[in-house]
Amino acid sequence: MKVLVLExxxxxxxxTSTVTGWVVEELGSMGHExxxxxxxxxxxxGCLACMKCKGKADEVGCVIxxxxxxxxxxxxxxxxxxxxxxxxxxxVAGPLKSLIDRSYSLYIDYxxxxxxxxxxxxxxxxxxxxxxxxxxxxxxxxxxxNRLQRPHMAVKAGELFIGRCAAPEDLGEGVxxxxxxxxxxxxxxx
Numbered sequence: 208m209k210v211l212v213l214e215x216x217x218x219x220x221x222x223t224s225t226v227t228g229w230v231v232e233e234l235g236s237m238g239h240e241x242x243x244x245x246x247x248x249x250x251x252x253g254c255l256a257c258m259k260c261k262g263k264a265d266e267v268g269c270v271i272x273x274x275x276x277x278x279x280x281x282x283x284x285x286x287x288x289x290x291x292x293x294x295x296x297x298x299v300a301g302p303l304k305s306l307i308d309r310s311y312s313l314y315i316d317y318x319x320x321x322x323x324x325x326x327x328x329x330x331x332x333x334x335x336x337x338x339x340x341x342x343x344x345x346x347x348x349x350x351x352x353n354r355l356q357r358p359h360m361a362v363k364a365g366e367l368f369i370g371r372c373a374a375p376e377d378l379g380e381g382v383x384x385x386x387x388x389x390x391x392x393x394x395x396x397x
Contacts, residue, residue: 208240208287209240209242210234210241210287210289210394211242211282211288211289212230212231212243212244212289212291213282213289213290213303213306214244214245214246214292215300215302215303216247216291216292216293216300217247219245221336221375222372222374222378223293223334224375225378226378226382227291229383229386229390230387230390233387233391233394234390234393234394237390239394242281246302246303246306249273249275250273251275251302251306252271255270255271260312266325267283269309271309275309279306279310279313282310282326283313283325283326286330287329287364287393287394288326288331289331290303290307290332290334291303292334292335293337294345294348297344297347298348307355310326310359311358314360317357324361326359326361328360329359330362330363330393331355331356331359331362331363332363332366332389333352334389335349338371338372339371340370340371344370345368349366352366364392364393365389365393367386369385
């Protein structure tokens with residue numbers, strides 16, 4: 208399976224990147240082709256809400272010419288997309304949020320009988336780390352992610368929240384096992 212990992216976090220050795228690394232390693236050992244993209248290193252502008260992408264059901268129709276176009280094209284080609292981010296103010300980090308906003312160009316006619324999506328049937332998963340607990344902290348992020356599959360016409364493959372993260376070296380074997388189990392879940396192992 209072709210897997211695209213979209214990393215929203217800024218710290219390449221941080222908690223999210225560490226947990227993502229364990230997931231990617233397990234997906235690779237399962238025989239999947241995995242590509243990781245660190246969004247912080249890319250030029251991704253915010254959506255202009257110009258609506259010029261609507262009406263194009265067969266291509267990424269965004270008018271902004273930046274790195275988001277090639278990333279969205281890779282997203283269209285993937286069978287599984289894993290969105291990863293640290294929790295920032297009850298949501299995902301800015302670069303990932305901007306790319307998600309730009310994914311508006313991947314579908315047309317939402318709420319209409321003619322609704323179509325370039326990522327229809329795609330498996331999508333979310334991995335988030337945070338310093339705090341789930342309660343009164345992470346729920347909104349996962350609610351938003353669960354709603355994303357509707358316009359994308361995608362399938363939620365899984366979600367993982369690792370809370371109370373202090374430092375990568377403190378994550379421990381228990382978190383590593385959770386990451387491996389998550390990889391097996393989203394990668395199709397039974």
